Amino acid sequence: MDKNYNQKDMLSQSRGVLKLCWQTVIIGKPVVTCLLLVLCFNTSCSTILGTYSESNGRSTKQINYTVKSGDTLSAIASRYRTTPAQIVKLNSLRNSSKIYVGQVLRIKVGVQNTTPRQAMKVEASRMIWPVQGGGTLTSKFGRRKSGFHDGIDIAAKTGTPVLAAHDGRVIYANNKLRGYGNLIILRGSGSIKTVYGHNDRLLVGLEQRVRKGQKIAEVGSTGKSTGPHLHFEIRTLDNRGRHIAVDPLPILTRSNKKADYRVNNNITAIIVADDKKHR
Numbered sequence: 294m295d296k297n298y299n300q301k302d303m304l305s306q307s308r309g310v311l312k313l314c315w316q317t318v319i320i321g322k323p324v325v326t327c328l329l330l331v332l333c334f335n336t337s338c339s340t341i342l343g344t345y346s347e348s349n350g351r352s353t354k355q356i357n358y359t360v361k362s363g364d365t366l367s368a369i370a371s372r373y374r375t376t377p378a379q380i381v382k383l384n385s386l387r388n389s390s391k392i393y394v395g396q397v398l399r400i401k402v403g404v405q406n407t408t409p410r411q412a413m414k415v416e417a418s419r420m421i422w423p424v425q426g427g428g429t430l431t432s433k434f435g436r437r438k439s440g441f442h443d444g445i446d447i448a449a450k451t452g453t454p455v456l457a458a459h460d461g462r463v464i465y466a467n468n469k470l471r472g473y474g475n476l477i478i479l480r481g482s483g484s485i486k487t488v489y490g491h492n493d494r495l496l497v498g499l500e501q502r503v504r505k506g507q508k509i510a511e512v513g514s515t516g517k518s519t520g521p522h523l524h525f526e527i528r529t530l531d532n533r534g535r536h537i538a539v540d541p542l543p544i545l546t547r548s549n550k551k552a553d554y555r556v557n558n559n560i561t562a563i564i565v566a567d568d569k570k571h572r
């Protein structure tokens with residue numbers, strides 16, 4: 294994917310885009326290869342993305358952030374790609390451990406320079422495999438004949454517990470995003486988000502806090518799916534503030550292989566909307 298992809302590009306590319314996601318589903322012995330057709334995007338996303346461009350702007354834009362319940366300085370810093378020390382300095386804070394709900398902090402967005410790989414190392418180092426019992430990896434992250442697969446597919450029997458890969462908060466629990474079926478998106482610490490698609494039943498609701506390993510759904514075959522499996526994605530921001538999907542496999546398996554990544558797609562709209570809501 295073009296590394297210079299920006300949000301406007303993303304927008305024009307995303308409108309009405311048909312994404313093809315090959316998925317191999319293993320049911321018992323026969324191996325059935327199926328085509329998973331994911332229809333992306335709806336028009337309301339353009340508004341959300343436009344607003345985000347303005348408010349986020351270039352990477353060093355300064356914003357005012359109002360401290361919310363549960364916020365920590367390091368979590369806020371990580372979210373806006375800066376450091377706790379920068380926030381302390383910019384706001385002349387005397388006691389960095391004492392921030393309070395309602396406090397307005399000035400934040401310089403994008404001060405910290407990390408590569409996607411470095412960000413993932415820090416934030417995703419303790420993630421767990423999201424299907425209880427393991428399941429069977431049937432499709433990897435990356436380019437396919439007919440498109441790009443933003444995550445991995447893990448086949449398992451219908452009803453198998455889907456587990457939160459990390460501690461976090463539910464920012465999406467619905468079936469409105471076409472193709473993904475019953476979908477959950479979790480926001481973890483820093484800029485980490487994980488995506489769980491095609492579930493049978495969702496067991497958590499919007500804004501709910503979840504713990505790593507908690508059962509959040511059951512494996513299913515909802516949306517554009519031809520057999521029970523979990524479609525799992527890891528998303529984060531790179532050092533230029535671009536939304537990226539990162540190959541989950543090297544992260545989940547703790548391998549030394551460099552995690553491949555791709556800039557942007559439709560799920561970004563949900564993440565950006567949540568950013569805005571909690572700013």
Ligand SMILES: [Zn+2]
Nearest residue numbers: 314445446524
């Ligand atoms: Zn998939």
